[in-house]
Amino acid sequence: MLETFTLDQLRGLITVIEEGSFSAAARKLHRVQSAISTAMANLEAQLGVAIWDRSTKVARLTDQGQTILAAARKVCSEVDALRQLAAGMALGLEAQVSLCVDILFPLAALVDLCTQFRAEFPSVDLRVDTQTMTGVSARVIDGSATIGVASPMGVTAGLERKVLTTIQMVPVVAPTHPLAAVRGPISTTRLRDAIQLVLSELQGEGHADQAVLSSRTWRVRDLHTKHALLRAGLGWGNLPTHLVQDDLRARRLVAIRVEAWGEDEHTLYLSAVYRGDATFGPAHRWLLGYLEQVCLRDAAPVRPR
Known part of the structure; x- marks a missing residue:
């Protein structure tokens, strides 16, 4: 021995x-x-x-x-x-922090958030989940996430809400798509028979369709799948500008104008949501504060036309 x-x-x-x-x-x-x-x-x-x-x-x-x-x-x-x-x-530091973000949340902002969190709280485990629409609020309500970042379609009644910033959505098509050749605003009549790619919820109570103008829709549950299908010319749809800026510059995607939406229709708010009875320790308070900084920086609106 x-x-x-x-x-x-x-x-x-x-x-x-x-x-x-x-x-x-x-x-x-x-x-x-x-x-x-x-x-x-x-x-x-x-x-x-x-x-x-x-x-x-x-x-x-x-x-x-x-x-x-x-x-x-x-x-x-x-x-x-x-x-x-x-x-x-x-000192009251949590052993674990759980966060659920809408899939529209910029990935670069999420990586920066996680990097800074590790530097600030190396002993605290971080759990990150992604959902769409009301799926974020559902995670917060059932307690599997303490803080959520939700789009307007995802904010459920009964939760505290703190507006963080806005992101810009832009309707796009592949340059080979027939709608890419249309000059000026595109009428609802013209869009009605064109396939529109739409995000469906991963989890949640369901939400009425938003910004759906076509009678023909293909539904996907992942933003990057939607992105790939749009680049393949299989339909038209909205994507956040932070995801498609490089594609727009390289002409892999083309921004279109939708007559029914006007000029300012693409602004969406991202909000932090949490339960009113939640008790935040130092790590949760830091996370909520840093969210304001990081998403504001990476979600600046860019609307190339």
Whole structure:
């Protein structure tokens, strides 16, 4: 059975290798060199494994020592994480934060949000879900998400709402689609027989169709599937400008004008939604505040024509 060794010895081992010598490790740890040497000799004896290569005067590990070093780093990292977790809990920090966003939410904004969240709260687990329309509110109501980001069609009565920003939607077709050749606003009569690609809900209580003008609709449950079908020339439909800006510039998609909608019809609000009885800890409060910044930056309206 192995004799007891300490975290102090493991940290000493790591420091010797990182600093390159026993004397440098002693200076880094504010210890005398003899204390470091004794600690390393005791660690080797307690483990019963030859850690140090004694054929050289420099601090060099054996192959077994390299394995021990890797394990020591893992142990110390986990102990540091445990201490950080416990310290956070003592201050009321949550163990987990759950977020549900509408699929219209800009992906770049979501990645930035998650990156900054990890930097701010490394000990807090993050759960991210995506839904359409009322599916976001449904997740918040049933408690599987604490905060949601919903479009106007997805805000359900009974939830608190905080408007974050707006996004622009633009009706588009592939350049090979017949509607791409139409100059000026396109009448409802002209659109009625053209296939319109429409998003359907993933989860929720259902919502009346919004912005559906065609009598023929193809329904998809994923924004990127809709995007791909539009690029393939299989119909017309609305997409957020942040998703199609590059396609519009490269003429892989063409923006069209819909007579029935006028000029300002494509603005949609994105709102944070949460239950009125929800209790937010530091991580949830930070997340709600940062949402305002990140979605405002990445959801700026662009309406190329």
